[in-house]
Amino acid sequence: MAVLAQQTCIPCRGDMPPASAAEIAALAPQVPDWNIVKSNGEDRLERTYLFADFKSALAFSQRVGEAADRVGHHPAILTEWGKVTVTWWTHAIHGLHRNDFIMAARTDEIARAFS
Template identity: 50%
Template sequence: MDWEVHQNPERLVKTFPFANFREALAFAHRVGELAEAKGHHPRLTVEWGRVTVEWWTHSAGGITEKDREMARLTDLLLG
């Protein structure tokens, strides 16, 4: 997995590049739909041409297997 691990709190982080804001926003929407379906929600930062997604489990204080699975599913949204 090509996600970075950041600290405070420990979390999986990846920035996805896009050609413009519209594509970035559409991707963020797909991530939001995934989050709602799985009942697990990331931090999303939407900017012109990129979306940063951060997964961690607040109650665990860091990364869990569920976060790794959500990161894997997020990657699949590009396909």
């Protein structure tokens, strides 16, 4: 299996099913620091990253936003002093899709550049 962060996000239409429990069980170990949370009845991937200051947190948020925009798949990003919480889910299907796991892995790669 290709490294998750190097896989391609596919356009997701509203008529596609969310990831199955079996698919989530296979993908979740590849992004072990992410939590599956439920919000508004939808499963979402969420992780909080810590930074030394606001400037670093803001720069990280910008890089995640740029990566998201390149593939047309956008997370919720909460930027605070020294902390950024990123939440991925697929709005069109009201839940998780393989794309969310791919982008979570890419977010982890971006974070490594700030370590």
